[in-house]
Amino acid sequence: MMRSAAILLALPLLAASMLALSFRANNRNNGSMIVAGEKREYLIHVPPRYDRTRAVPLVISMHGAGGWPAQQMRMSGWNRVSDREGFIVVYPSGADTAGPRIWRPSDVRYLAALIDKLESDYNIDRTRIYANGFSNGGGMSSMLSCTMSDRLAAVGLVGAAHTVPWRWCRDPHPIPMISIHGTADRFAPYLGGPSPVAPAGNPFPSIAVWASKWAARNHCSSSAQTRTAAVTRTTWSNCSNNDDVVLEAITGAGHQWFGGTPLPEYFVGRDTRAIDTTAELWSFFQAHTLPQTRS
Numbered sequence: 001m002m003r004s005a006a007i008l009l010a011l012p013l014l015a016a017s018m019l020a021l022s023f024r025a026n027n028r029n030n031g032s033m034i035v036a037g038e039k040r041e042y043l044i045h046v047p048p049r050y051d052r053t054r055a056v057p058l059v060i061s062m063h064g065a066g067g068w069p070a071q072q073m074r075m076s077g078w079n080r081v082s083d084r085e086g087f088i089v090v091y092p093s094g095a096d097t098a099g100p101r102i103w104r105p106s107d108v109r110y111l112a113a114l115i116d117k118l119e120s121d122y123n124i125d126r127t128r129i130y131a132n133g134f135s136n137g138g139g140m141s142s143m144l145s146c147t148m149s150d151r152l153a154a155v156g157l158v159g160a161a162h163t164v165p166w167r168w169c170r171d172p173h174p175i176p177m178i179s180i181h182g183t184a185d186r187f188a189p190y191l192g193g194p195s196p197v198a199p200a201g202n203p204f205p206s207i208a209v210w211a212s213k214w215a216a217r218n219h220c221s222s223s224a225q226t227r228t229a230a231v232t233r234t235t236w237s238n239c240s241n242n243d244d245v246v247l248e249a250i251t252g253a254g255h256q257w258f259g260g261t262p263l264p265e266y267f268v269g270r271d272t273r274a275i276d277t278t279a280e281l282w283s284f285f286q287a288h289t290l291p292q293t294r295s
Contacts, residue, residue: 049086
């Protein structure tokens with residue numbers, strides 16, 4: 001009886017160990033580097049038809065706070081588009097601190113070094129490098145536009161959580177931007193304000209105001225809106241170097257990567273299939289290359 005009891009007690013531990021090993025195997029990164037004394041990891045996907053003799057675009061996609069590269073890969077579905085369109089996609093990992101993985105302003109150094117490494121390892125089209133991210137990763141994409149406008153052709157922000165104020169950005173160079181955001185997002189509120197994840201005493205900004213400031217940065221002179229039942233799309237045009245700005249507000253939707261693998265609705269709010277975020281981002285990216293005035 002004692003032996004049987006020991007076996008029964010051991011079974012949950014064995015199951016937990018197997019689950020942990022399975023999770024680790026399915027969420028492994030496949031690249032690493034040392035930057036400023038820190039080991040930084042990433043997950044890279046190279047399409048099967050990659051040809052070293054042809055320069056290809058690079059898409060950088062960043063997870064949200066508490067996420068990780070494989071989670072961002074599965075949620076966004078970028079690999080599927082990469083295989084179809086022939087570009088390389090990389091999912092960097094935020095800083096692995098004592099708490100959840102996050103993106104910090106200092107991580108611009110790591111991401112610049114990552115681009116350098118990938119440009120040496122693969123034939124990257126330097127006029128077609130794009131950054132995008134979800135939540136904290138979307139805020140990081142915004143920060144990159146202020147530190148790498150000479151390297152990025154365009155950026156995409158999804159449910160972006162902006163942890164630095166607009167005045168942090170001192171780079172006046174226009175850069176194309178598309179923002180996709182749910183109007184019922186409680187983690188990065190569309191109208192701005194306090195959030196369960198915002199730093200204490202530092203509420204998030206209004207997404208519409210942020211986009212309009214970006215349009216001013218890009219010297220856009222006109223804007224237009226189109227509406228469906230689910231999406232209000234505002235496009236600022238007549239901008240410097242055709243560096244247009246787009247904001248897609250998803251009515252009543254939560255903190256999600258719409259069209260991808262949904263997060264639990266009870267926690268982050270409603271998902272919708274009315275828009276395919278990754279398809280929207282890629283369509284926007286395809287329309288922009290890095291002009292010589294910024295390179």
